Amino acid sequence: GDYGYPRRTIFLVAFGAGQMNTPGNKQLLMSSSKQFWLVVTFFLFTTVSPLNAQAGFSRRIVSIVPAVTEMLFAIGASDQVVGVSSFAEYPNEVNSRPRVGALLDPNIERILSLRPDLVVMHESQTDAIGQMRRGGIEVFLYRHGSIANITDMLRQLGQRTGQTTKAMTVAKQIETTLQSIRTRVSNYRKPRVLLVLGREPNTIRNVYASGGIGFLNDMIIAAGGVNVFAHIQSEAVRPNAEGILAASPDVIIEIRAEGLVPDNRMTGDPSIWDTLPAIPAVQKDRVYFLAGSDLIVPGPRVAKATERFAKTLHPVAFKSR
Structure with missing residues (x-):
């Protein structure tokens, strides 16, 4: 018009x-x-x-x-x-x-x-x-x-x-x-990442994870990771336990906005994933919880949020030289 x-x-x-x-x-x-x-x-x-x-x-x-x-x-x-x-x-x-x-x-x-x-x-x-x-x-x-x-x-x-x-x-x-983040992590092996957006409290049910399109998938890639559900052309997927086991993530990252999950719950939550001990991320103690609206709001803080992902996936790449 x-x-x-x-x-x-x-x-x-x-x-x-x-x-x-x-x-x-x-x-x-x-x-x-x-x-x-x-x-x-x-x-x-x-x-x-x-x-x-x-x-x-x-x-x-x-x-x-x-x-x-x-x-x-x-x-x-x-x-x-x-x-x-x-x-x-x-x-x-x-x-x-x-x-x-x-x-x-x-x-x-x-x-x-x-x-x-x-x-x-x-x-x-x-x-x-x-x-x-x-x-x-x-x-x-x-x-x-x-x-x-x-x-x-x-x-x-x-x-x-x-x-x-x-x-x-x-x-x-x-x-x-x-681009600076991509360059910094480019020489490191890309871990398979399960990015969890939400699930039922205190259990691994009704899990929502990043699919293969959207800004969150882009952030995983830029941070030097491989989205385990990159092949699913959707912003979000809802895998069951069998689907998560089959995806075999090397790293699990759960993201939350501030205030939605109390600090004591955040620190205690990794044990919930122990119910799936065959997952490499659980075996290697690579289950992380990150909080902040910068992680879930696709705005001008997206680069800083991506750097947080990169530091979680490749901490060695960001150590002081």
């Missing part, structure tokens, strides 16, 4: 586990606690259709996706952000912005009351999309992407917000850091 500036444009930014290609996923998500919902929802990333640079700079932006909120703050567009997701936590400045719901519960009235001129909506939000279109409001839809989409989006947001130079700098820094 016409993306001219006089028209009111709304971008409702969202990503989440509701789009995972896994059996029974919808039922699990709807019945899960907020903690588990956060673990699974933060890791999916989507990429927007190309923005029209002629549309003018956006001055009032509503971002329902924490990843995009981080991008906007990183490129110097924080003053242009007028509303954020209920789940946005980083940077700390987001706490001064109004909350407008999230993927499953966008508060349309609240969004409209903020008079935004930029929002991005996920294609799964059909009801909200309909409301916007019936009101004559344009909607840009997102689709799933990879690390390359993160830097592409940074550059696109820079154009849209008038922060082109800063956005290009941030994107280039990410790409440079990732």
Whole structure:
């Protein structure tokens, strides 16, 4: 359609586990606690259709996706952000912005009351999309992407917000850091990695792991590992115990956002994997738990998060020389 500036444009930014290609996923998500919902929802990333640079700079932006909120703050567009997701936590400045719901519960009235001129909506939000279109409001839809989409989006947001130079700098820094990591680990054997995104507490049931597409799979590769489920073309897979045994990972990494798993649970959890003693990762005591929203939010901290993976997989490569 016409993306001219006089028209009111709304971008409702969202990503989440509701789009995972896994059996029974919808039922699990709807019945899960907020903690588990956060673990699974933060890791999916989507990429927007190309923005029209002629549309003018956006001055009032509503971002329902924490990843995009981080991008906007990183490129110097924080003053242009007028509303954020209920789940946005980083940077700390987001706490001064109004909350407008999230993927499953966008508060349309609240969004409209903020008079935004930029929002991005996920294609799964059909009801909200309909409301916007019936009101004559344009909607840009997102689709799933990879690390390359993160830097592409940074550059696109820079154009849209008038922060082109800063956005290009941030994107280039990410790409440079990732290449440096790849080079640093290139001479080491690539371990087979099981990256666990979530599971039932205190048991190895309902395991969700990274599949062969998406930014998390890209991070494993850049960090010098081989995803044991790289052959499955999905952002997430739900293997049973037999599938995990057959995958035979050399390293198991479980990731969590801060606050979702208490510290005492994090330190005690490795013993749970002892129920699968035939796994090389268990035999070699290479089961790790990493916490931090940088690990699950596909935003400007992705290079630093990848370095955390690399230091876990190849600690020798990062020892002081």
